[in-house]
Amino acid sequence: MPLIALSNVTKAYPPRSKGAPPTVAVDDVSLEIEEGDVHAIIGYSGAGKSTLVRLINALERPTGGRVTVAGRDLVGLDERALRQVRRGIGMIFQQFNLFESKTVWGNVEFPLKVAGIPRAEHQKRISDLLHFVGLVDQAHAYVDQLSGGQKQRVGIARALATSPQILLADEATSALDPETTRDVLGLLRRVNTEFGVTVVVITHEMDVVRSIANRVSVMEGGRIVEQGEVFDVFSAPRTEAARRFVAGVVPTVPDADTLATLRSRHPGRIVSFSFADGGTDQSAIFLELNRRGVGFELIHGGIEDIRGRTFGTITLALTGDDASIDEALDRLTAVATIVKAA
Numbered sequence: 001m002p003l004i005a006l007s008n009v010t011k012a013y014p015p016r017s018k019g020a021p022p023t024v025a026v027d028d029v030s031l032e033i034e035e036g037d038v039h040a041i042i043g044y045s046g047a048g049k050s051t052l053v054r055l056i057n058a059l060e061r062p063t064g065g066r067v068t069v070a071g072r073d074l075v076g077l078d079e080r081a082l083r084q085v086r087r088g089i090g091m092i093f094q095q096f097n098l099f100e101s102k103t104v105w106g107n108v109e110f111p112l113k114v115a116g117i118p119r120a121e122h123q124k125r126i127s128d129l130l131h132f133v134g135l136v137d138q139a140h141a142y143v144d145q146l147s148g149g150q151k152q153r154v155g156i157a158r159a160l161a162t163s164p165q166i167l168l169a170d171e172a173t174s175a176l177d178p179e180t181t182r183d184v185l186g187l188l189r190r191v192n193t194e195f196g197v198t199v200v201v202i203t204h205e206m207d208v209v210r211s212i213a214n215r216v217s218v219m220e221g222g223r224i225v226e227q228g229e230v231f232d233v234f235s236a237p238r239t240e241a242a243r244r245f246v247a248g249v250v251p252t253v254p255d256a257d258t259l260a261t262l263r264s265r266h267p268g269r270i271v272s273f274s275f276a277d278g279g280t281d282q283s284a285i286f287l288e289l290n291r292r293g294v295g296f297e298l299i300h301g302g303i304e305d306i307r308g309r310t311f312g313t314i315t316l317a318l319t320g321d322d323a324s325i326d327e328a329l330d331r332l333t334a335v336a337t338i339v340k341a342a
């Protein structure tokens with residue numbers, strides 16, 4: 001049984017003005033997140049991502065469909081039971097949402113107080129958490145004195161205080177610089193691997209998906225338009241939306257503009273080779289071309305590692321006689337998918 005399951009979930013907000021149509025923020029979404037997953041939900045602003053996470057932690061009620069967390073159908077639960085479910089779900093935010101006027105310690109202690117955890121247990125719990133996020137020395141600093149990265153570490157410690165089974169991260173690194181982003185993502189990965197916490201990462205950045213998630217859902221206009229293993233979506237996106245996200249971070253076949261630039265710089269025939277799953281046998285390509293006396297120059301693309309599996313697309317400018325090039329390309333369909341530039 002999946003840890004989180006949404007089936008045909010819709011959330012429509014009432015119209016903002018009389019006579020206007022309601023805003024359908026989440027539109028007939030079905031989604032299953034398995035225990036132990038790091039599941040990324042990617043989409044542009046307004047796609048419905050934040051609404052989706054608020055449905056998972058029951059801060060919003062769906063207008064249609066069903067949300068199940070750890071086997072409990074949220075729709076039928078009263079406020080008391082929902083509070084209990086929420087205690088099993090930690091959350092971190094883009095703007096951190098910390099008490100700026102409290103100390104680091106005070107922020108992490110807050111959820112322990114709310115949950116009624118005996119005071120005697122606070123000390124050890126908080127110091128363990130501050131150790132984990134690397135903020136022991138800042139325990140008594142006020143939050144408004146911390147850097148963004150440190151604030152998000154406090155956010156993570158606070159979110160983990162009540163030992164949740166699930167951590168929801170809504171654009172948790174969007175306000176951070178690249179280096180700090182890497183640190184925070186590394187910490188989230190450890191939350192997953194060391195504590196076994198299932199992590200749902202909301203983002204508009206494909207780099208975040210690549211570095212941390214094993215599964216990804218692509219959202220657009222309130223719908224999930226594509227879903228799968230990160231490697232599969234990166235290496236073979238099926239929808240335009242997924243292709244647009246992937247294009248920014250992995251080597252792809254050059255688009256029309258890039259191709260025009262490449263053409264102006266390189267003589268010869270421009271051909272892209274996309275390697276099949278697992279196979280990145282460049283040498284087979286270079287040997288075959290060489291054997292037939294075809295000249296080549298690598299002009300675009302590369303090889304990428306996604307979660308320990310490699311794939312890539314390389315674009316070559318080929319020079320030589322047409323017949324030799326055609327014969328070589330014929331042979332090479334066995335090792336790569338070939339796209340001949342129009």
Ligand SMILES: Nc1ncnc2c1ncn2[C@@H]1O[C@H](COP(=O)(O)OP(=O)(O)O)[C@@H](O)[C@H]1O
Pocket residue numbers: 013014023024025043044045046047048049050051052
């Ligand atoms: N409380 C709300 N009331 C009315 N409309 C909302 C509310 N929250 C979000 N929306 C609308 O729902 C859509 C999805 O928003 P959101 O879930 O915040 O998307 P994302 O997080 O992907 O940017 C947007 O059109 C947004 O304006």
Ligand SMILES: [Mg+2]
Pocket residue numbers: 049050051171
């Ligand atoms: Mg959002």
